[in-house]
Amino acid sequence: MNQTTTSSRRALLAGLGGLGATSLAGCVATGGASTLAPPSRPRFVVPPLAPLRMSADRITRITVCLRPFRAAGPRLDVETVGDKRVVHNYGHGGSGWSLSWGSSTIAARNALEGGTKDVAVIGCGALGLTSALLLQRAGARVTIYAKERTPQTRSFRATGTWSPDSRIADADKVAPGFPALWEEMARTSYAAYQTLLGLPGEPVSWSDRYTLSDGAGLGGGRPHVEGAVHFAEYGERLHGIVPGFRDLSASEHPFPVAHVRHGVSMQFNVTDLAHMLTSDFLMEGGRIETMTFDTPADLARLKEPVVVNCTGYGARALWKDETITPVRGQIAWLAPQPEVRYGLYYKHVSVLPRPDGIVVQQVGDSDMWGYGVAEERPDRAEAENAVATIAGLYAKV
């Protein structure tokens, strides 16, 4: 890297690099008279990027969560248990927040079929909260029963990015209609989240994202691992709705790597989002009761004739659903940096800036990372390695 490039990168990352001079129309003197020069085109450049401060001594906590992966995709069928109609709404892999409004719209429709007005929702995570709100707004009287609520739920420990097909299903094991069903859920959710933008606390916002690569280009997606699950990828179905990504030329970015892809993506500031959904539900007349169910027969305790089952990974034990595979994921939280408004992905580590902290996550070289691992104890060494990887990037600037 030459001296000029290095120093301009330093300036950009330090937030000192200026926006390109945006001369609009200028006056040119010609022999005493003034004529208007043709307007030059405004230059668009990436605005200065504040550097991520990556060091192990900025780690404030480490959290672990299990994605409830089902090869067939989320369970959304309806069954009868004793005198209860049970509507299932669980098993959303790494896409629970992203698909929540769409999936819960289907569950709410199933629950209200038959005209019932009293509905119990089991679970107070992403799926339970959105199901409860949608049911309530459709005129039902709703009580949430759950072992844990925010901040103890697994949903609370999610990264908080728009990732509607992250470990959502095995493409070889889904029913033929699943891709279209997924698209319906994703489109409904996407539209619902657009209505939550611009609120105080920014429960939902957009951020710039950069995918960086030192060597090979960025095409081709994630490498295939021998014996790996064929994770479904349906992003193409949202083409034209969700903004796309494009490769940047070297002059358009400050990063010391060979390839950079840039786009904007939606993010969920989960602390605020979960708090807002809970408050809205309670303010609109809903009730939350702490209760644990050990077997489906325990549903007999409830007075409501219809139950929406949003127990996430908990359904594996409660419903003896061994089609749920845990996919472990860990986040190292670093002290917040309000000046950082972009996320990045580099060497299998993702970084997302949230108001409550910088989320740093080792994501591995394939979606098999953490597959089948039910260990929820934090691994400090994994956290420090992830932080060191990103620190290495900034050390080169």
Ligand SMILES: Cc1cc2nc3c(=O)[nH]c(=O)nc-3n(C[C@H](O)[C@H](O)[C@H](O)COP(=O)(O)OP(=O)(O)OC[C@H]3O[C@@H](n4cnc5c(N)ncnc54)[C@H](O)[C@@H]3O)c2cc1C
């Ligand atoms: C590291 C990591 C990062 C992630 N990042 C994202 C992301 O950026 N975007 C995204 O869309 N998704 C993400 N996910 C996936 C997302 O977190 C899950 O899909 C989502 O949390 C599932 O929500 P849920 O409501 O089904 O389950 P949970 O949040 O687990 O909620 C289940 C609820 O049911 C209750 N419950 C369970 N069993 C019982 C029982 N027997 N009796 C009573 N109550 C019970 C629990 O107490 C809880 O209230 C991530 C996952 C991980 C692990």
